[in-house]
Amino acid sequence: MRDELLKQAHQAVELGKRAGAEDVTAGVSWSRGLRFEWREGRLERVQESTSRRLGLAVYVDGRYSTCSTNDLDPKRLAAFAKEAVDLTRCLQADPYRKPTPPELYEGRSDVDLDLVDPALGDLSREQRIGWCREMDECASADDAVHTSECWVSDSHSVGARATSNGFEGVHEETGLWAFAEVSVKDGDKRPEEYDYAGGLHLASLPAPATIAQEALRKAKLRVGSQKIPSLRTKMIVDPHAGARFLGRIFGALSAGSVQQKRSYLAESLGQPIASPLLTLTDEPLLVRGMASQHYDGEGISSKRRSIVDAGVLQTFFVDTYYGRKLGWEPTTGSSSNVLFAHGERDLAAILASVQEGIYVTTWLGGNADMTTGDFSYGLRGFLVKGGEIAAPVSEMNVTGNYGEILMRLSEVGNDPVPWSSFRTPTLVFDDVQFSGS
Amino acid sequence: MTLTHPSAAADPLLYDFFGIDEAALSAVLSEAMGRGADYADLYFQQSRSSSITLEDGIISKASSSVDRGVGIRVVVGDQTGYAYSEDLDLDAMKGAARTAASIASGGGGVPPQGFSRGSGEDLYTVPEPWEGVATARKLPLLQEVERLARSLEPALTKVTVGWADADTRVLVVNSTGEALADYRPMAVLSVNVTAEKGQEVQSGRQSLAGRFGIEHYTPDRLRTLCQDAIDRTMILFEARRPPAGEMPVVLAAGASGILLHEAIGHGMEADCNRKGQSIFATMLDKKVAEDCVSIVDSALHPNERGAINFDDEGSRTERTELVENGILRSYLHDRISAKHYGLERSTGSGRRQSFRYPPIPRMRCTYMENGPHTRDEIIESVDRGIICETFTNGQVAIGAGDYTFYVKNGWLIEDGKITAPIKDVNIIGNGPDSLSKITMVANDLAIDTGGWTCGKDGQSVPVSQGMPTTLVSKMTVGGENA
Numbered sequence: 001m002r003d004e005l006l007k008q009a010h011q012a013v014e015l016g017k018r019a020g021a022e023d024v025t026a027g028v029s030w031s032r033g034l035r036f037e038w039r040e041g042r043l044e045r046v047q048e049s050t051s052r053r054l055g056l057a058v059y060v061d062g063r064y065s066t067c068s069t070n071d072l073d074p075k076r077l078a079a080f081a082k083e084a085v086d087l088t089r090c091l092q093a094d095p096y097r098k099p100t101p102p103e104l105y106e107g108r109s110d111v112d113l114d115l116v117d118p119a120l121g122d123l124s125r126e127q128r129i130g131w132c133r134e135m136d137e138c139a140s141a142d143d144a145v146h147t148s149e150c151w152v153s154d155s156h157s158v159g160a161r162a163t164s165n166g167f168e169g170v171h172e173e174t175g176l177w178a179f180a181e182v183s184v185k186d187g188d189k190r191p192e193e194y195d196y197a198g199g200l201h202l203a204s205l206p207a208p209a210t211i212a213q214e215a216l217r218k219a220k221l222r223v224g225s226q227k228i229p230s231l232r233t234k235m236i237v238d239p240h241a242g243a244r245f246l247g248r249i250f251g252a253l254s255a256g257s258v259q260q261k262r263s264y265l266a267e268s269l270g271q272p273i274a275s276p277l278l279t280l281t282d283e284p285l286l287v288r289g290m291a292s293q294h295y296d297g298e299g300i301s302s303k304r305r306s307i308v309d310a311g312v313l314q315t316f317f318v319d320t321y322y323g324r325k326l327g328w329e330p331t332t333g334s335s336s337n338v339l340f341a342h343g344e345r346d347l348a349a350i351l352a353s354v355q356e357g358i359y360v361t362t363w364l365g366g367n368a369d370m371t372t373g374d375f376s377y378g379l380r381g382f383l384v385k386g387g388e389i390a391a392p393v394s395e396m397n398v399t400g401n402y403g404e405i406l407m408r409l410s411e412v413g414n415d416p417v418p419w420s421s422f423r424t425p426t427l428v429f430d431d432v433q434f435s436g437s
Numbered sequence: 438m439t440l441t442h443p444s445a446a447a448d449p450l451l452y453d454f455f456g457i458d459e460a461a462l463s464a465v466l467s468e469a470m471g472r473g474a475d476y477a478d479l480y481f482q483q484s485r486s487s488s489i490t491l492e493d494g495i496i497s498k499a500s501s502s503v504d505r506g507v508g509i510r511v512v513v514g515d516q517t518g519y520a521y522s523e524d525l526d527l528d529a530m531k532g533a534a535r536t537a538a539s540i541a542s543g544g545g546g547v548p549p550q551g552f553s554r555g556s557g558e559d560l561y562t563v564p565e566p567w568e569g570v571a572t573a574r575k576l577p578l579l580q581e582v583e584r585l586a587r588s589l590e591p592a593l594t595k596v597t598v599g600w601a602d603a604d605t606r607v608l609v610v611n612s613t614g615e616a617l618a619d620y621r622p623m624a625v626l627s628v629n630v631t632a633e634k635g636q637e638v639q640s641g642r643q644s645l646a647g648r649f650g651i652e653h654y655t656p657d658r659l660r661t662l663c664q665d666a667i668d669r670t671m672i673l674f675e676a677r678r679p680p681a682g683e684m685p686v687v688l689a690a691g692a693s694g695i696l697l698h699e700a701i702g703h704g705m706e707a708d709c710n711r712k713g714q715s716i717f718a719t720m721l722d723k724k725v726a727e728d729c730v731s732i733v734d735s736a737l738h739p740n741e742r743g744a745i746n747f748d749d750e751g752s753r754t755e756r757t758e759l760v761e762n763g764i765l766r767s768y769l770h771d772r773i774s775a776k777h778y779g780l781e782r783s784t785g786s787g788r789r790q791s792f793r794y795p796p797i798p799r800m801r802c803t804y805m806e807n808g809p810h811t812r813d814e815i816i817e818s819v820d821r822g823i824i825c826e827t828f829t830n831g832q833v834a835i836g837a838g839d840y841t842f843y844v845k846n847g848w849l850i851e852d853g854k855i856t857a858p859i860k861d862v863n864i865i866g867n868g869p870d871s872l873s874k875i876t877m878v879a880n881d882l883a884i885d886t887g888g889w890t891c892g893k894d895g896q897s898v899p900v901s902q903g904m905p906t907t908l909v910s911k912m913t914v915g916g917e918n919a
Contacts, residue, residue, distance in 0.1 A: 044517070045516065045517040046517075048520040048533075049793055065498060065501070066498070067501045068502045070503065070504050071503060084501070087499055087501060088499070090571075091498070097498075125539075147836075189716055189838060190715075190836035190837065191837040192834060261594055261631045262595075262629075262640050364841050365832035365863060365865075366843055366863040367843040372861075374678075376861055376863035377863055380837075394839055397914070399915040399916055400917075433918075435682050435915050435916055437682065
């Protein structure tokens with residue numbers, strides 16, 4: 001498959017050149033997925049998918065466009081390439097649109113990232129159903145349970161990329177995930193919680209029953225949740241919830257948002273943007289990492305980079321286009337695996353030491369304006385009193401500004417979720433505004 | 438890339454367009470029903486979409502994409518087997534059909550040998566499908582939006598204009614021997630602006646979206662689009678956060694329908710009710726709101742994003758009353774849930790993102806009917822609260838019933854008068870609780886023209902929403918300094 005797709009990518013580059021493009025980038029991808037959903041003791045849904053796609057980026061007379069199709073019939077590809085070139089000719093010349101400079105392809109790591117597990121190809125229907133059954137039995141064993149649902153899915157994808165200025169590469173990965181959701185009885189309400197786990201390898205999947213147990217445990221803790229009055233207090237963010245909260249600042253770290261004046265961090269390079277406890281590293285070469293890659297979307301060879309060091313901003317995510325517009329050296333257009341410098345303790349120890357606060361387990365809606373850093377999110381979680389989890393809290397918002405709240409980061413845990421590319425440990429922020437009743 | 442515009446008269450069911458015939462359809466359905474099935478359907482789709490970006494004064498990028506395939510579904514009771522093929526070759530389709538059939542375990546069913554043409558609505562005929570509109574004719578629209586925006590507001594430092602259009606053709610064929618074909622256009626024009634005043638920077642956006650052709654983008658509408666984006670952005674320089682906590686919330690006419698979408702719409706989708714997951718699962722025919730509250734989800738509003746001539750399982754679409762004078766009347770059904778509940782037919786709510794996904798119950802255009810009050814009466818009735826005007830997104834947990842939506846722009850109401858502008862606050866409530874707290878509804882229903890998209894189970898579909906000015910007597914507002 002790898003060789004076949006790479007050959008198709010090279011052929012597509014040729015077709016683009018023949019159609020009149022000066023430079024061409026071609027990507028050909030193939031993916032396969034299978035998902036089994038289970039409910040009330042039997043299969044609810046089986047879903048199989050296999051996709052192929054060809055994408056072409058063409059540069060014609062200083063103009064640029066991208067075209068893609070899932071019709072890979074060789075008889076029609078020449079016409080497809082010609083339409084791509086014709087479309088591009090209609091546009092305006094943009095002096096900043098140029099192919100990736102070949103020197104950025106150099107120095108590509110050849111470390112084995114171990115992203116493919118051939119054993120997933122041998123999984124049987126019985127094995128998948130067995131996992132579903134295991135989760136279902138565990139989730140429905142408790143009288144408190146109102147409904148439960150679970151699924152198991154696995155995937156395999158290969159993407160080949162070639163360009164007219166000398167790049168070629170193939171990225172391949174597999175994945176296996178299990179998910180369980182449980183709702184429990186609570187008067188008129190049916191509070192629901194879920195848990196999931198998995199990774200790129202068979203060995204990444206914990207015993208499925210533990211996933212269902214965790215969903216059930218979390219759902220039972222929601223019973224009797226209530227509104228509490230507005231307050232300012234500490235906010236303890238669960239490792240599962242950290243990525244959604246902190247991941248938003250990456251929108252303000254892209255060169256595109258800086259150049260388009262939509263980043264509150266535009267002037268912050270070399271400046272403190274968070275408390276000294278925050279140290280973030282982008283690590284694309286992590287073995288078995290969820291977002292590991294040898295090269296990025298533009299073919300730039302992947303490198304480990306410091307993003308924030310002891311609270312000080314070290315770099316932006318600079319692709320070649322916005323790099324040219326800003327006169328900045330390109331780095332990479334977006335993050336891969338984001339790793340945190342760890343603290344000393346895990347969630348349980350942190351909760352015990354934080355006497356009072358709100359422990360956030362899940363965000364519900366909300367948004368942020370990355371031009372100003374203003375945010376406001378809905379949440380569910382728990383009131384923490386005397387170092388212990390007290391009442392479950394619902395219908396609460398947290399509101400503030402990223403520029404301010406990151407300075408009030410007062411503790412970083414040592415307990416990130418392994419199956420995430422954004423590996424937040426437990427985080428504690430001081431003096432946060434919550435609105436309730 | 439065989440993208441010729443089929444003549445509706447010569448190829449009404451798009452058989453030639455997809456390169457198939459009745460014998461092939463029977464053969465594929467025969468495989469799908471090979472292990473027994475209550476029902477099976479084939480969903481052929483070809484979409485051609487294009488997008489264009491104007492940034493820093495230059496039409497800097499265009500994209501186009503073609504996607505086609507057939508989704509094959511086998512239904513046994515509440516169970517679904519699903520597979521698709523991107524290749525419309527008979528053997529490839531039969532292979533996918535066998536995969537879908539693996540959900541069943543009985544003997545073979547008999548597929549129909551011939552198909553009759555089903556009927557649908559006619560809600561979005563356009564003078565000219567998008568594939569016939571040359572890129573060169575779209576570019577002046579983007580350039581005019583940029584010129585207008587800059588001329589209307591000198592403080593703008595950045596203007597980005599985005600364009601997207603799509604032609605989608607679908608053919609649904611099912612085991613009852615029905616076949617229906619549709620052409621579905623879509624267009625979105627959006628403008629993002631950034632303004633600077635001294636050291637302060639603010640940005641905002643507006644879009645104009647629907648199932649229409651290029652004729653819809655008139656100079657007047659482009660001007661309104663730009664003025665809206667500018668007004669939303671420039672007011673942010675004066676806007677502050679409201680006080681945190683519970684207060685009366687007035688929802689302005691238009692996009693405030695997001696409240697309905699989150700507070701009740703998702704909870705009324707029948708898949709999560711047949712599974713017992715929704716907080717509304719036991720509330721049918723009960724009084725859930727004041728008499729002045731009637732809530733509708735309709736496919737029948739011409740040219741709206743949520744308009745569909747028939748749904749994605751080939752069922753007739755309709756206007757469904759979710760709440761009638763305060764009483765919970767109907768869920769939103771697909772075929773599976775309609776059968777589960779013993780109904781004669783679905784509400785035409787089975788929708789899917791593409792041929793890659795099985796249809797599930799979804800909203801279309803969700804709105805509240807006009808009530809007896811006026812906007813002024815509602816604002817005058819509020820001592821201390823807020824009015825919400827523009828929104829970015831929302832979410833709901835259907836079991837607990839808690840939902841939220843994010844307010845981008847609004848105003849404080851003090852002593853019955855609109856006073857200072859507010860911005861960037863999330864609002865959170867509980868569905869049934871909020872419905873019971875709707876105390877006043879005005880007579881100024883407006884359907885929003887923005888490009889709303891709804892996500893559920895990993896599938897996105899275009900939707901619309903609308904609202905008359907409405908008062909919810911108490912909700913929790915994100916804010917500062919309680």
